[in-house]
Amino acid sequence: MIYSKTLILSLSFFVSIQSYGMQNHQHHKMHHDVDGMVMNGNHDILPQGCEKISSEQHITVSAGQQYAKNIPGTIFGMSQHEWNVDPCSKLTVTFINEDDIRHQWMVHGLPKYMYPAGMFHIEAMAGKTITGTFIVPSEDRNYLVHCDMAQHMEMGMRGQLVVGKGGGDLWAVTGVTKPFYKAAYLSDNLVYLCILTLLIGYFLPTWLVKLRHKR
Ligand SMILES: [Cu+2]
Numbered sequence: 001m002i003y004s005k006t007l008i009l010s011l012s013f014f015v016s017i018q019s020y021g022m023q024n025h026q027h028h029k030m031h032h033d034v035d036g037m038v039m040n041g042n043h044d045i046l047p048q049g050c051e052k053i054s055s056e057q058h059i060t061v062s063a064g065q066q067y068a069k070n071i072p073g074t075i076f077g078m079s080q081h082e083w084n085v086d087p088c089s090k091l092t093v094t095f096i097n098e099d100d101i102r103h104q105w106m107v108h109g110l111p112k113y114m115y116p117a118g119m120f121h122i123e124a125m126a127g128k129t130i131t132g133t134f135i136v137p138s139e140d141r142n143y144l145v146h147c148d149m150a151q152h153m154e155m156g157m158r159g160q161l162v163v164g165k166g167g168g169d170l171w172a173v174t175g176v177t178k179p180f181y182k183a184a185y186l187s188d189n190l191v192y193l194c195i196l197t198l199l200i201g202y203f204l205p206t207w208l209v210k211l212r213h214k215r
Pocket residue numbers: 076102103104147148149152157
């Protein structure tokens with residue numbers, strides 16, 4: 001009796017795990033084989049604000065440790081870390097992984113009504129090449145592109161996809177923008193403003209004290 005109960009319990013557990021996995025896969029449009037995968041590929045659905053596909057563009061991105069050699073503080077890199085594309089263009093990305101570990105080319109912040117989790121994502125196994133296509137949104141904006149393998153972004157695999165005129169550089173794009181975060185409301189002359197404030201803070205009370213002694 002106990003055995004059959006255990007059997008039924010473990011069977012139902014197995015079935016629920018299976019169906020959960022299937023739901024997850026249905027949620028993302030995924031295509032994968034032994035070389036890697038493309039998630040949320042899109043060849044024909046137009047984002048809002050696009051009347052038609054404006055152009056077809058193709059970029060080739062190589063990833064590997066050799067692209068980090070000339071950039072201090074990095075271990076992994078890509079052949080480019082910034083790409084300019086037209087709004088509403090159909091973008092085909094050929095992603096070449098030259099390393100002996102897995103790498104990804106993952107775009108974030110895309111419209112969630114058509115790209116689940118706002119993501120388009122290519123993953124290539126060691127030494128493999130994977131090609132994927134998606135349609136770029138209509139707004140002028142910069143989108144974060146990175147490799148989501150543990151620590152790879154921090155080690156250099158961080159880039160930006162600039163759509164149209166773009167919309168504000170992202171920080172720490174390898175070899176492109178400054179490696180630290182500065183809030184947009186802070187002045188460019190922050191260091192000088194700090195020194196000035198310190199000087200005023202020192203000399204004003206000193207002067208006031210002197211003035212008081214004179215009386
Ligand atoms: Cu990587």
